[in-house]
Amino acid sequence: MTKNNNEVYNRVKSFHYAFDGWWYVLRTQHNAWIHAVVSICVFAMGLWLGVSRTDWAILILAIMAVWMAEFMNTALEAIVDMTSPEFHPLAKVAKDVAAAAVLVGACSSVLIGLLIMGPPLWERLFG
Numbered sequence: 001m002t003k004n005n006n007e008v009y010n011r012v013k014s015f016h017y018a019f020d021g022w023w024y025v026l027r028t029q030h031n032a033w034i035h036a037v038v039s040i041c042v043f044a045m046g047l048w049l050g051v052s053r054t055d056w057a058i059l060i061l062a063i064m065a066v067w068m069a070e071f072m073n074t075a076l077e078a079i080v081d082m083t084s085p086e087f088h089p090l091a092k093v094a095k096d097v098a099a100a101a102v103l104v105g106a107c108s109s110v111l112i113g114l115l116i117m118g119p120p121l122w123e124r125l126f127g
Helices: 003-028 030-049 053-083 089-126
Strands: none
Touching: 003 030, 003 053, 030 053, 030 089, 053 089
């Protein structure tokens, strides 16, 4: 295999690893399914409401923040479980703080969604 082919193969393989990680999160984390359903609903509603490009960018950033927090939370939980298989108060702190990061991201994303899509949704439904 030439150097260029090897680099392409390595890039493709790195994407494979990333999708394996995403699939692991979806298989093992109950809240990831909630994130997935809400993400799909937000995209569908954004299309239905015809939100602007700027609003799309903000919505996508909010969705991305929640997913990234969930991914990091899952990774941190795995590391903590591996390094501290028995209960340790600091392991609990690490897991709780990582979970709080997901909660903050999710709550902020809900607020962003309401700010962006609330008025046009209200207008469509009741205007």
